[in-house]
Amino acid sequence: MRKVNTKNFKKTLSKFSTGITVICVKKNNSIYGKTVNSFNSLSLKPPMVLFSLGNYSSTIKHFSKTRFLSINVLSSKQKELSDNFASSEPKLENIKFIEGKNKTVIIPNCIANLECELTDKIKKGDHIIFICKILELESNDKLKPLVYFNSKYF
Numbered sequence: 318m319r320k321v322n323t324k325n326f327k328k329t330l331s332k333f334s335t336g337i338t339v340i341c342v343k344k345n346n347s348i349y350g351k352t353v354n355s356f357n358s359l360s361l362k363p364p365m366v367l368f369s370l371g372n373y374s375s376t377i378k379h380f381s382k383t384r385f386l387s388i389n390v391l392s393s394k395q396k397e398l399s400d401n402f403a404s405s406e407p408k409l410e411n412i413k414f415i416e417g418k419n420k421t422v423i424i425p426n427c428i429a430n431l432e433c434e435l436t437d438k439i440k441k442g443d444h445i446i447f448i449c450k451i452l453e454l455e456s457n458d459k460l461k462p463l464v465y466f467n468s469k470y471f
């Protein structure tokens with residue numbers, strides 16, 4: 318075993334395969350989205366999930382001040398969306414967002430979508446953990462997931 322530093326921490330964590338989500342919020346008619354793989358299930362009863370965002374992010378305020386948000390789990394055909402929402406100025410023009418029931422916007426053609434209410438935020442290290450209650454959800458059995466492993470898409 319080795320002593321931990323930022324480089325070997327990142328490398329080691331990259332060996333944990335994840336799916337990829339895009340978290341979306343709508344505020345004053347503007348849409349903000351961010352590529353996130355720190356998504357996980359938290360509780361069954363009540364149904365809750367969590368994810369974490371870096372508090373150094375230029376758009377953190379839009380996510381931390383919202384009440385509702387959508388979590389869009391990307392399919393294997395949506396690599397471009399992952400790259401787009403990982404950039405500092407994502408392009409929104411060509412995305413046909415669907416209006417959710419709870420003032421959210423949903424990305425179409427995902428393998429799964431969740432509409433959530435943000436219930437708690439916990440500051441830890443340089444990230445904020447977002448805890449959300451699930452309000453509505455849907456999934457598609459015909460699509461395959463976009464997988465992230467070793468800093469590459471599969």
Ligand SMILES: Cc1cc2nc3c(=O)[nH]c(=O)nc-3n(C[C@H](O)[C@H](O)[C@H](O)COP(=O)(O)O)c2cc1C
Pocket residue numbers: 337351352353354355356368369370371373374375376377399402403404405406465
């Ligand atoms: C596959 C992938 C997963 C990511 N997961 C997270 C995450 O869980 N939390 C986070 O804060 N940023 C995550 N990011 C980085 C953000 O998408 C984004 O690049 C970062 O917040 C910097 O942009 P900003 O300063 O404009 O917000 C991820 C990026 C990629 C490509």
